[in-house]
Amino acid sequence: MRILVLGAAGMVGRKLCERLLRDGRLGKSDITKLTMHDVVEPKKPEKAGFAVETVSGDFAVLGAAEKLIAGRPDVIFHLAAIVSGEAELDFDKGYRINLDGTRMLLDAVRLAGGGYKPRVVFTSSIAVFGAPFPDAIGDEFFHTPLLSYGTQKAIGELLLADYSRRGFLDGIGIRLPTICIRPGLPNKAASGFFSSILREPLAGKEVVLPVSEDVRHWHATPRSAVGFLLHAGTMDLAAVGPRRNLTMPGLSATVGEQIAALRRVAGDKVAARIKREPDPFIVGIVGGWPRNFNPKRALELGFTTAEKSFDDIIRIHIEDELGGSFVA
Amino acid sequence: MRILVLGAAGMVGRKLCERLLRDGRLGKSDITKLTMHDVVEPKKPEKAGFAVETVSGDFAVLGAAEKLIAGRPDVIFHLAAIVSGEAELDFDKGYRINLDGTRMLLDAVRLAGGGYKPRVVFTSSIAVFGAPFPDAIGDEFFHTPLLSYGTQKAIGELLLADYSRRGFLDGIGIRLPTICIRPGLPNKAASGFFSSILREPLAGKEVVLPVSEDVRHWHATPRSAVGFLLHAGTMDLAAVGPRRNLTMPGLSATVGEQIAALRRVAGDKVAARIKREPDPFIVGIVGGWPRNFNPKRALELGFTTAEKSFDDIIRIHIEDELGGSFVA
Structure with a gap:
């Protein structure tokens, strides 16, 4: 199994890659290759039981997504994003990376040909929701984001669902809680x-x-976030149906x-x-x-903290x- | 008051323009100019109490939106769209017109400068919703479209709300019911x-x-649809707040x-x-x-059939x- 991680130098991306390296497999499949991509070169792991490639660059420029999927990864974890605070301060950058970048990736998969239909795990965000809220937000509550970041994630969810419905890819979007405790240095996220x-x-x-x-x-821990991603990468999506985006526990x-x-x-x-x-x-x-939240569907579908x-x-x-x- | 209608050769667009020509005003403001745009040249009205310009062309190509708003229309009615059946059959065309075209229009307004901040009335659709549904769909029900057309409209709604929240324009999105009785020749649309x-x-x-x-x-009549558009073009949007997209009665x-x-x-x-x-x-x-539907908010905000x-x-x-x- 070949795996591509976009946003591999980010906190969750790094932890996901560490876990994949440690496990050597995703679900029941042995990993044969892991491609770690980010805008800055991800740190190459010292030892790995399979081929590991690190790639750096802007994935939202013409041709970049095509190159990234040239090796036909079976599972794509798309974690790359401009975070909420920065996307609010830099309108163009947020839309370019979070909307155009995501769409270019999905289009590269769509146009790859040869029956290519990878699993695409998209990390969305609870920022797709905007106040006022009910006491606990249910699975059918509407998306009225109050940040450009949340808008971009909500659009990514819609694209993922439509491209999945069309049969271009096998997408699953997971709305991560705010990660707590986020290790390392502070980033530009308002959270x-x-x-x-x-x-x-x-x-x-x-x-x-x-x-x-x-x-x-x-909130959820980084450990839970990695667990959600692994489950999203391996679960049976037939049970999910056309509603491909889920609020995580x-x-x-x-x-x-x-x-x-x-x-x-x-x-x-x-x-x-x-x-x-x-x-x-x-x-x-x-x-x-x-x-x-009341993340009933995600719990029923086996996501756990x-x-x-x-x-x-x-x-x-x-x-x-x-x-x-x-x-x- | 200067008005731009995109999609002016379509059934609802044509009826909207006829009404504007008859009234000579929108709300309390006299109309000084009406620009009617469509991909095919809209029929120029025989008599008008103000300047009328007809423009044809693809609005989703580079520079087209900038030209359309060069006269700084105070109100833009954006009704241009590839309809559901065609957007489903021609994936690229649907996304290019319904998503990219809408975004190019909003971006042209955003980047116009000089404090330009027009009212933008966007016609969305009940196709943003996808089965299964509750008995009557409420205002807070989520958007899980089952067509690319509905996906593109849902994305347009998200963009409209974010650009409004950012202060780039004053947007209002209205989800029209199926228009009944639609005049003209029978067509092969499923509806x-x-x-x-x-x-x-x-x-x-x-x-x-x-x-x-x-x-x-x-259902709603063409007459109601025109009424919704006129109300959306003149209502006080301060009362609407950040949730800018409404299901019409x-x-x-x-x-x-x-x-x-x-x-x-x-x-x-x-x-x-x-x-x-x-x-x-x-x-x-x-x-x-x-x-x-239970279109409570639209009724409270003065939309009537x-x-x-x-x-x-x-x-x-x-x-x-x-x-x-x-x-x-």
């Missing part, structure tokens, strides 16, 4: 604080909380509940490293975001990212 | 029978009904109810011109179509298209 208010204190650093503690949001928690969990898992001293400094720009963006509580989310970060310890 | 089973008998001709009488669908009726209305309005002899010849192909297609019953729908056709009489 960054949901992770940094936990990650930085655990590393002994002070951090700014830019919103109030009653902000509620929808997650945990709904307020910022206050996040901090309480941090206090329980790591102690008062760690939690005291959070400084409250409201930022009207972030407050404005986050005010329109979903708080809670690795965590049962926010304490688990913090523990998984300490285990997966910090080698089991934190700065008390 | 054609909803109109032809009434129109042809009223013209003294026999007609084939290809589905059973219990098929239920969502209509009448839900079964084919049996349509025929009963024909019998009441025009008599048994006219209704007897309908011949029942079920066509499994049409039956299959129509099975996936919406049957009924010209008809209260299917009898009215037939009477309006006799009045507007047949000069008040039919072949008894």
Whole structure:
């Protein structure tokens, strides 16, 4: 089985590739080749049980998608995107990468010929939804994004479903919860604080909380995200039918509940490293975001999270990212 | 006030222009110029109380949209589209006109500069919805189109909302019901029978009904469609907020109810011109179509139909298209 990962240098992409390298297989199929693509060259893994190719470049330019699929990957994980904050600040760049890039990829597959019909796993986002919301957003709630990023993802979902219905590819779109705790350095996503208010204190650093503690949001660990992707890459899509885009399971928690969990898992001293400094720009963006979901269909279709509580989310970060310890 | 109508040679576009020519104004503003555009040259009206320009050409080629908006129309009615059957048969053409053309128009407005921010009225379609449906589709039901046409309209809606939210234009999208009674010659569209089973008998001709009488669908007259467009062109959009796309009101009726209305309005002899010849192909297609809506928001926002019953729908056709009489 040949696998292509777009956005392989991103946080989730990197973790997905690490897992594929570790497993050596996807579902029941041995991996024979993994192509890791990103706008910056993904770090080549030191050891691999199969061929690994790293490719860098802009995938939203003429001919780029055709080259990427020239080796006819059986499964394409499309994680490449301009994140929400940047897509809001740079209108043209967001549409060029998130809409045109996605469409060029789907069109390259459509026009490849020779009966080529790969599995395409598209990472969408809960940003396809826009306030006001019901208490828990159900699977049939409409998409009225309040960010260009969410608009671009909603369009990607529509294209994926239509191209799948037409038989050009076998697509499945998964709306990832906000990933928490996101490891590494802060990125340009407006949602960054949901992770940094936990990650930085655990590393002994002070951090700014830019919103109030009653902000509620929808979270899943990087470990869960990788699990969703692997399931999406292998599941039977006949059971999914024409509605190809699914909200993934997650945990709904307020910022206050996040901090309480941090206090329980790591102690008062760690939690005291959070400084409250409201930022009207972030407050404005986050005010329109979903708080809670009822992801019935995804659960029925076998998508599951690795965590049962926010304490688990913090523990998984300490285990997966910090080698089991934190700065008390 | 300067007005641009894209798709001015189509049935609804033509009727909209006739109404604008008759009224001489849109809302409280006198019309100073009307530009009628279509891929075929729209028929130039014989007399007009203001400047009328007719333009033909493909609006989805580089530079075309910029030319169309060079006169800075205050209101743009965007009705241009490849219809559902053709968009399904010709994938590239449907996406090029319905998606790329719409985006090029919105981008031309966005990049026009000088504070240009016109009202853009976009005609969407109930084809953005895909079966299975609830009994009556509410305003918050999600979009899972089962045709490329519906996919392209759903994408147009998303773009319109995002460009409006960004302040590039003042957009409003309206999902028209199936237009009944559609004037003109019978065509081979799968939905054609909803109109032809009434129109042809009223013209003294026999007609084939290809589905059973219990098929239920969502209808509005051409007169109502024009009313929706005029209201969308003049209403206060501040009250609409960021959710810019609305299902228009209509009448839900079964084919049996349509025929009963024909019998009441025009008599048994006219209704007897309908011949029942079920066509499994049409039956299959129509099975996936919406049957009924609850268009609460549009009603609250002042959209109203010209008809209260299917009898009215037939009477309006006799009045507007047949000069008040039919072949008894």
